[in-house]
Amino acid sequence: MMRLPHFTFHAARTVREAAELLASTPGETMLVAGGTDLLPNMKRRQQAPSTLVGLRRVAELRQIANGTGLTVGAGVTLAELVRHETLRRAYAGLWQAAAQVATPHLRNMGTIGGNICLDTRCNYYDQNYEWRKSIDFCMKKDGRTCWVATSSPRCLAVSSTDTAPALLSLGASVTLASADGERRIPIAELYRNDGIHYLTRLPHEILTAVHLPAQEGWRSTYWKLRRRGAFDFPVLSVAAAAQVAPDGAVTAARIVLGAVASRPVEAPAGAQALVGRPLTDEAIAEAADLAAQPARPMDNTDFALVWRKRVTRDFVTYALRELRGDDVRDLRRRIARQDLLV
Ligand SMILES: Cc1cc2nc3c(=O)[nH]c(=O)nc-3n(C[C@H](O)[C@H](O)[C@H](O)COP(=O)(O)OP(=O)(O)OC[C@H]3O[C@@H](n4cnc5c(N)ncnc54)[C@H](O)[C@@H]3O)c2cc1C
Numbered sequence: 001m002m003r004l005p006h007f008t009f010h011a012a013r014t015v016r017e018a019a020e021l022l023a024s025t026p027g028e029t030m031l032v033a034g035g036t037d038l039l040p041n042m043k044r045r046q047q048a049p050s051t052l053v054g055l056r057r058v059a060e061l062r063q064i065a066n067g068t069g070l071t072v073g074a075g076v077t078l079a080e081l082v083r084h085e086t087l088r089r090a091y092a093g094l095w096q097a098a099a100q101v102a103t104p105h106l107r108n109m110g111t112i113g114g115n116i117c118l119d120t121r122c123n124y125y126d127q128n129y130e131w132r133k134s135i136d137f138c139m140k141k142d143g144r145t146c147w148v149a150t151s152s153p154r155c156l157a158v159s160s161t162d163t164a165p166a167l168l169s170l171g172a173s174v175t176l177a178s179a180d181g182e183r184r185i186p187i188a189e190l191y192r193n194d195g196i197h198y199l200t201r202l203p204h205e206i207l208t209a210v211h212l213p214a215q216e217g218w219r220s221t222y223w224k225l226r227r228r229g230a231f232d233f234p235v236l237s238v239a240a241a242a243q244v245a246p247d248g249a250v251t252a253a254r255i256v257l258g259a260v261a262s263r264p265v266e267a268p269a270g271a272q273a274l275v276g277r278p279l280t281d282e283a284i285a286e287a288a289d290l291a292a293q294p295a296r297p298m299d300n301t302d303f304a305l306v307w308r309k310r311v312t313r314d315f316v317t318y319a320l321r322e323l324r325g326d327d328v329r330d331l332r333r334r335i336a337r338q339d340l341l342v
């Protein structure tokens with residue numbers, strides 16, 4: 001049985017208290033929300049903070065506020081998001097992403113903030129201490145070499161959060177708070193293509209909220225490839241959103257790929273190919289070709305990387321057909337049953 005190492009725990013009551021605790025020893029202290037990612041990582045000694053600051057009792061992080069858009073506190077659980085009727089109707093892509101994270105039990109504990117800040121993943125890293133020791137560890141923790149690409153100067157661990165691609169496709173922004181003050185940035189600027197330093201969040205900052213802009217005329221969707229339909233991390237995902245005029249022409253669009261790099265990857269050329277025309281088969285085919293090009297999957301997660309690269313185009317196609325209004329539910333069920341994955 002894997003046991004947690006010893007650590008000191010503080011249950012913060014306010015963002016200010018949490019920020020002050022974090023600022024006192026930022027290198028050794030980590031925030032814990034639902035703990036569904038961090039605690040297993042600590043058991044495997046992938047992350048080894050000496051102090052944890054708990055956010056579950058911080059009431060101000062648990063609000064969802066309606067305004068011109070929707071502001072969701074970082075401590076809102078994924079289960080609460082999935083139950084939120086406005087979110088389901090207006091932000092379908094985010095709703096679909098949240099509903100496919102892990103299992104119902106984990107969604108009851110796991111928060112949107114923890115999902116946005118989820119650690120990157122790799123077959124050589126998500127192993128217990130003894131396994132990692134047997135390969136002399138790797139660059140991401142305790143070692144020097146990247147076993148995925150031994151000449152790589154940086155870690156190539158994969159961004160595996162479901163909600164981040166959906167949030168990028170919706171044009172969301174986030175608030176980061178520290179003992180020094182607050183700043184708000186587009187969520188795209190929160191991520192870096194670096195498996196170790198995958199967030200631009202400073203060590204003493206807390207993600208307090210995610211802001212979703214109003215979605216006048218926008219439709220959105222999220223497609224996820226995983227081995228088990230019941231629960232599994234994404235090994236490829238596509239988040240797509242389009243603003244469609246009453247005459248059917250697309251006036252703006254965003255396509256974002258997940259699990260193909262150490263950060264969610266935007267595909268602007270694919271999105272641009274949709275603008276100014278209706279979602280015809282031709283427009284979708286052209287956009288799917290272009291949108292698949294930035295996908296650079298590595299050989300460090302499930303399924304063959306060549307195949308994951310190849311089906312990216314298909315997943316973009318499914319997502320865009322769903323935005324058009326096609327009934328792709330049967331397709332989703334068949335993909336979940338693996339019928340189409342041969
Ligand atoms: C079996 C299993 C299956 C899973 N499947 C999926 C899946 O399919 N898709 C998926 O996306 N995830 C999956 N997860 C991971 C995890 O359950 C979710 O990502 C969850 O949303 C994490 O939220 P949390 O609140 O539990 O995060 P925590 O574990 O508490 O924290 C995760 C990270 O975020 C940081 N953090 C948390 N809150 C904040 C904050 N407010 N500000 C700054 N940093 C913060 C923590 O310090 C930590 O580094 C799975 C986990 C397990 C165990």
Ligand code: SF4
Nearest residue numbers: 122138146155156157
């Ligand atoms: S990509 Fe390389 S350095 Fe990063 S976790 Fe995997 S093996 Fe380690």
